[in-house]
Amino acid sequence: MGDFNFSADDQENVDQFNKLPQWIDVWTSLMGSHNHGFTFDTETNLMIKSYCTKPERARYDRIILHSQTIIPVQINILGDQPVANEEQFQIFSSDHFGLTAVFQKKKID
Template sequence: MGDFNFRGDDQENIDQFNRLQKWIDVWTYLMDSHNHGYTFDTEINLMTKIHCKTSDRSRYDRIILLSQTIVPTDIQIIGNQSIDNQEHLHVFPSDHFGLTALFEKK
């Protein structure tokens, strides 16, 4: 799991995922296609938009799984809320949002 810096629309990344055919991407396994799961989102994280000078929205971070004994049951994006501070600036924990997932035994 982690910051793969994989964009789903880059040919290099498509080729990499094709090499991992037995692995599952937990987000796409659990979520419908309308929920993009952006972990890098300059529409929400204005700190990133200013710092990176981009308007990118991508799902760079992923949890992938290869297992015959556990299955994913839930996945959530974390760190997508600004941290309260006394100057009322929109400060986020990172330029990327994190992921957390739950699994259970088959």
């Protein structure tokens, strides 16, 4: 889990993830591939416009899982709201948004 700086648009990253067939990307598993779940977003996090000169939206941060005992049941983005406003400038806790997930034990048949 973490800030992988993993871009789904970068073929090298896709190839690396495909080498881990038993691992799942918790976001796409629960939210579907149609829900982008951007964790880096110049449209939302205006604070990063000071150093990011072009628009960028990406899901760099991920929670990946390989387990035979737990399953993901919920995932959310956190830190996507400003923590303060200073004279027309919104302050976010980071340039990336975080992820939080809830897991439960698999039921044994």
